Amino acid sequence: MTGRAEVAIVGLGAAGSAAALTLARRGRRVIGFDRFHPPHIHGSTHGRSRIIREAYYESPAYVPLVRRAYELWHDLERDSGRTLLTQTGGLMLGPAGGELVDGARRSAELHGIPWELLDAAAVRRRFPAFRPDADAVAVLEQRAGFLDPEACVESCLTLAAGAGATLRFDTLVDRWERTGDGIRLHTTGGTVECNRLILAAGAWMGGLMGGTPLPLTVTRQVMYWFRPKEGVPHFGAGKLPVFIWEWEAGRMIYGFPDHGAGFKVARHHEGPTVNANVADRSVSPAEIAEMREILRRCFPEADGEPVDAATCLYTNTPDHHFVLGAHPDEPRVILASPCSGHGFKFASAIGEVLADLATTGQSSFDLSPFSPRRFG
Numbered sequence: 001m002t003g004r005a006e007v008a009i010v011g012l013g014a015a016g017s018a019a020a021l022t023l024a025r026r027g028r029r030v031i032g033f034d035r036f037h038p039p040h041i042h043g044s045t046h047g048r049s050r051i052i053r054e055a056y057y058e059s060p061a062y063v064p065l066v067r068r069a070y071e072l073w074h075d076l077e078r079d080s081g082r083t084l085l086t087q088t089g090g091l092m093l094g095p096a097g098g099e100l101v102d103g104a105r106r107s108a109e110l111h112g113i114p115w116e117l118l119d120a121a122a123v124r125r126r127f128p129a130f131r132p133d134a135d136a137v138a139v140l141e142q143r144a145g146f147l148d149p150e151a152c153v154e155s156c157l158t159l160a161a162g163a164g165a166t167l168r169f170d171t172l173v174d175r176w177e178r179t180g181d182g183i184r185l186h187t188t189g190g191t192v193e194c195n196r197l198i199l200a201a202g203a204w205m206g207g208l209m210g211g212t213p214l215p216l217t218v219t220r221q222v223m224y225w226f227r228p229k230e231g232v233p234h235f236g237a238g239k240l241p242v243f244i245w246e247w248e249a250g251r252m253i254y255g256f257p258d259h260g261a262g263f264k265v266a267r268h269h270e271g272p273t274v275n276a277n278v279a280d281r282s283v284s285p286a287e288i289a290e291m292r293e294i295l296r297r298c299f300p301e302a303d304g305e306p307v308d309a310a311t312c313l314y315t316n317t318p319d320h321h322f323v324l325g326a327h328p329d330e331p332r333v334i335l336a337s338p339c340s341g342h343g344f345k346f347a348s349a350i351g352e353v354l355a356d357l358a359t360t361g362q363s364s365f366d367l368s369p370f371s372p373r374r375f376g
Helices: 014-025 060-080 099-111 120-126 149-162 202-208 285-298 344-359
Strands: 005-010 030-033 050-052 085-087 090-095 115-119 136-141 145-147 166-168 173-178 183-187 190-199 217-227 242-248 251-256 263-268 305-316 324-327 330-336
Touching (some): 005 014, 014 149, 014 330, 014 344, 050 060, 090 099, 099 115, 099 136, 120 136, 173 330, 183 330, 190 344, 263 285, 330 344
Parallel strands (some): 005 190, 030 166, 090 242
Antiparallel strands (some): 085 145, 090 136, 173 183, 242 251, 324 330
């Protein structure tokens, strides 16, 4: 690329890679930067699997966005020739009246999503891996499943480059500043001028806000893979749905069937606050032992050999909802989705939203719940 970019993107993970692809296919002059070489293990866009689900307990406002995301993930599968989405069904399990089950029911009913309500006995009968308490209930939806995050990002970036996007990996963007008619980026590879800027830097977002910080916190989360006990068939593909389980009031775990790497399980939130630049990437024996205690209660037959463990970073807002919209002090800068640990499934649609905001200033979706201005 020579000359000035129409749109620059900082961060080429889930949202940034999808935005680069959308803009490049629209014929826009787009340049993207990432401090690492995505897909990588340093942020939030890795771990072999990410849940996609439709009966969204966090808020019904997300359902139109995730429905568009399903369409775009299927398009990306077609265009890349890769399998990116695996449907397993999804189980939202917890106490009746709890945040998880009630929220999933509300979204399903409001948006006409097919679902079933299962009591604890029905959960144990249909999915013998689970050991819920007798008073637990579950919402089961059929379209849920998981995405391959590394393959999704790699596919977006490959296709974006093929459509004309300039992608600069291992390049740190230190800061940006206003110019008379645009934005200037200062990077380790020099300065770049652009008309519009999309900030999709995930756990590094706080350092790029240009003097108007958002109330973001970064937490370190651990994902675990276990080999179920020998001869136990309940955890394989076709036997186990993806799930979120409110196993104690306000405490959740989530997980995936074993599709070759082991049964994956992790706690949702509860991780310590960290600095993304110095976060501990190792997983201690004590952390593995803590997860095994949860397995013994919830999935006793999964308490086999630990296969792997890895960290990822959640970038959290106080209300755990996304940030999508113009910078409060600079409308030419678009802020993109610090997603509080539940954003990957939306990335294909968020990329489209960001492209719209960067070129027309508008989106067909109601983004008011995600406004950066809501924090004051």
